[in-house]
Amino acid sequence: MSRFKRGGKSVDSRAGFKSDKEESPVPYGLLKTARKSGQLNLSGRGLTEVPQSVWRLNLDTPEEAQQNLSFGGADRWWEQTDLTKLLLSSNKLQVLSEDIRLLPALIFLDVHDNQFTSLPSSIGELENLQKLNLSHNKLKELPEELWNLKNLRSLHLQQNELEQIPEGVGRLSNLDDLDLSNNQLTAIPESLGNLRSLIKLNLSYNKLKCIPPGIHSMTSLKLLDCTHNQLESVPSSLAQMASLEQLYLRHNKLRYLPDFPSCKLLKELHVGYNQIEVLGPEHLKHLNSISVLELRDNKLKALPDEIALLEGLERLELSNNDISSLPYALGNLPKLKILALEGNPLRTLRRDLLTKGTQELLKYLRSRVQEPDGQCGERHETALTLPSEAKINVHAIKTLKTLDYSEKQEASIPDELFDTAVGDPVISVNFSKNQLAAVPARLIELKATVSDINLGFNKLTGIPLEFCMLQQLAHIDLRNNLLTSLPAELEALVKLRSIILSFNRFKTFPDVLYLIPTLETILISNNQVGVIDPHQLKHLEKLSTLDLQNNDIMQVPPELGNCTALRALMLDGNPFRNPRAAIVAKGTDAILEYLRSRIPA
Template identity: 65%
Template sequence: MRVGPGCGRLQRRGLSPGFERGSPADATVYPAIMSHRGGSRFANRRPGSGFQPRSTEPPVPAGLIKTARKSGQLNLSNRELSEVPQSVWRINVDPPEESHLNVSFSANDRWWDQTDLTKLILASNKLKCLSEDLQLLPALTVLDVHDNQLSSLPCAIGQLLNLQKLNISHNKLKELPDELWNLRSLKSLHLYHNELERIPEGIGQLVHLEELDVSNNQLLTVPSTLGDLSNLLRFSLANNKLKSIPSDINKMKSLKLLDATHNELECVPPELAKMASLEQLYLRHNRLHHLPEFPSCKYLKELHVGNNQIEYLNSAHLKNLSAISVLELRDNKLKSLPDEIILLQDLERLDLTNNDISSLPYALGNLPKLKSLLLEGNPLRSIRRDIINRGTQELLKYLRSRIQEQPTGQDDSCSATAMTLPSESMTNMYTMGTQKVLDYSDRKAIVVPDEVFDAPDRIPITTVNLSKNLLTGVPSRISELKATVTDVNLGFNKLSSVSLELCTLEHLIHLDLRNNSLTSLPMEIRRLQRLQTVILSFNRFKEFPNAICHIPTLETILISNNQVGSIDAFQLMQLDKLTTLDMQNNDLMQVPPELGSCVNLRTLLLEGNPFRNPRAAILARGTTAVLEYLRNRIPT
């Protein structure tokens, strides 16, 4: 029998140096080869007897070992093993028993061409320790020893430099060896359900880690070096005893899921708001008294903060959650919801179970994607129980029917289907100092007294609320706040134009001009280069204000219930951050196909316009379907 090219591997496995690649060999040579190195172990065995485990080792079927040599994978889970057989550790070192037989081997049985073991599963056994012989498997990329009785790890684990996935969950580990941090190729590390009281700072060396689960331990703190894990995508700290999270966590620029459920957190670091990639945040069962603000979490889709002690929710908490689809607030102490809930246009599930809410904002009924609204355990007085029991859609229908037609004090020139108002009402100096809000709303005032603008003195005002008045112009003194103000609400007034003083507020992020008599915006509004949200609903626009298309930071444009007859898709395509466009109830006769090229749009609302295409059936299928329909009709 002529030996194939793979025989050169025999030297690497400790066989005779004389057995070289390409050298001729007869099957009768194999016994001599085996006697050269430990061959006597096989000398007294019957031909065909197969692999016989040592008497001290739990039985491992010979077929599994043979298959593992070919596939590079070995699964020994659920075998009642109290120790790992030596033959497993040496599977790539010792030749198999059949190598001494006087037979010819087919291509499928050439044991000298075996594959190095890359995947070893020892889960759900009775292992109390792992041998240092673990180092004999340097090619391992996956090691799974979860659900055993391990109280420590061997130092040799640090030599598995190719390891990418390590699962040692459901064991009895109290500490981790420093050698573990040598595994720089590691992408997934599961340490949950152990007895760890600390995570060493060396964990920051695992820079390629994408998944880390240290939940269900006894952790009191976690090291700041976790911030060095810049490639981490999923991180679970649930079910520990953490009182705080290090601020350096904001360095995890790739993190999409953070789970800190069931801890003792009383607050979360404000730096959490800088984690722009975060999509899912779980903070349930902690001791939070208020929500953090999320100025940069533009992709946050799920926020779970149930079972805390949260007492209020205001516009600052909601204004940057434009992508949120699940908001879970059950088992808190909320007494009300702000009307800014209407900005959550992608919201599909809202859980308010077991709070102290006595009434709901009617604007809630206008959320287009809301499918589940849970209200059990609230002292609701304004909604009959039988309406709640009919389900979410009937409840939303009821809320829509109760939307206030117009605020007290406005004449018939304002729209008859105006939405309800933002509920920011801080009127004393204490709240002005703590909330940085200048509030002069719902006064039916024709002008804003100078005393209002004198009141802040040196307080850095960030929010100005002048809604629900009878203002015909923007107060000129508003420009005095241009250094700090980021949010202006002038809704529900009688504005017929926007003054240039408003255009000087270069730090402005949110501008609410709903329910006025505006027909246009000045070109100078393009100076607001940080503006993210503009609300122009219920005005008298006949043309789309293209001036705002020169503000690249815009994410949300609400211009429903006007008389806009056309839109320039090419202008809107310049807004590469635009995610929400509400054009409902206007006079659009056609929708330009090029609008489908606005690929970042997540919410496009076009109902209530006189165009024939897209048809109502397509609109009902949602934004994705509408954009696809439009793209397919772009002329080539």
């Protein structure tokens, strides 16, 4: 390279052709193209601030206009287009300049995934704005001027730190899509009901305890998502929303379902992970268009026969309830493709039948409907439903090999029940829904044959050491008790495949569970577990389902990603920040993949 000497310093021979200005983080060619197209994409460029040249894009005279050049038809700078679309997402911006007002023609502004804590008041001057994405920032409050954007149709505010939404939101009369999920909202303003053009409203992952009755005024609303809040009820006015098609109420504290007399178009109703105990005919009679009914992880005891009238039903999810029998007419639903029943104490159905899939199960139910009059109803009544005046169901013991003394609210199990079972190979025991403070001592008498024990919904404070003598035990349900620990001796249960410990008082994950290699399912949701040991968990090579929802896990260990046998890992409702809710929502495979990527090399 030829260089000239000047004052003892080397001078680059091409220096005269270089600009004295430092190179801009936004290439000039990009700005030039934006003048023609009206669109500028600056996403993912690591920007800490937006260059002034962007804000003044349609005000300043272009550089080429200062030069004595000839222009082709495509280079006529005086024919530039006003900027209508600006993408600034996934940068490191902490402040959005007041100069945003210099782009009054903007229709679409996307600044998601930055570090904004506030917005400039001048944003209210973008009167043509229709779509505004402010999600994944650190916004704690919103300027009053934001509600002046009368043409706004889509507003995304999810994944911020908002604790309240001002009443002014009701002025956005043209809004059809509003996402307020993953914030810290404890209430929503009554004025939200003024948004009569709104089609989609997402309020999930907040701290809402109620929904204002005025919400029924949203006459165009098709989708309402209130997942993961603290709702104990929903307003009766919700049933008046004639356009509603999808309603998500999962992970709340609902004890009953409202009926929906005016929701003629409702296609999907998701109310899993609540505390619903009763599903009656009045809850179903108006669901004429329903195709998805999701009621998993509630406290349902039975299904009404009227469920067979939901002829459009395609998916019915009832996993992890307390349903002991099914109406046979369920088999006649013409469109039902998915019927999920795992985790229910079903006594009318053989376990092998449940593993054959929905169509085989429906075929079986239809066959029972078609039996001669009186036969199936009589067998269903005598085999599974104890007459109210009888204490002992001898038929169940002799024929079904089941010792059933459930839902009695008794503090003890009568000796005559065990006396009657002497000499019979009892396989299943159901003492749920009583007031037992201790495991009945005589249960050990059944050690040679019993494989399934349900002690859920009692007042047990401990499990006796003698429990380890039940060597045939494969399934045990201890949900809804007062347990804080399990004895180490349970390691001797060499055939144990599933254990349900949900809704107890565990503060630590029971160490003994790490030592039972036959375990396939561990359900320990709704406790106070703070830590899980992934290294010990990996030794459970058959473990496919692990439910840790609604505990106190602050950090999910990356090594948990090595537990590749898991097919269902449930972590919702814990206070950890990573993985993010968006990853958790994608399911087990996505969670495990994310965790593996975080394991230190």
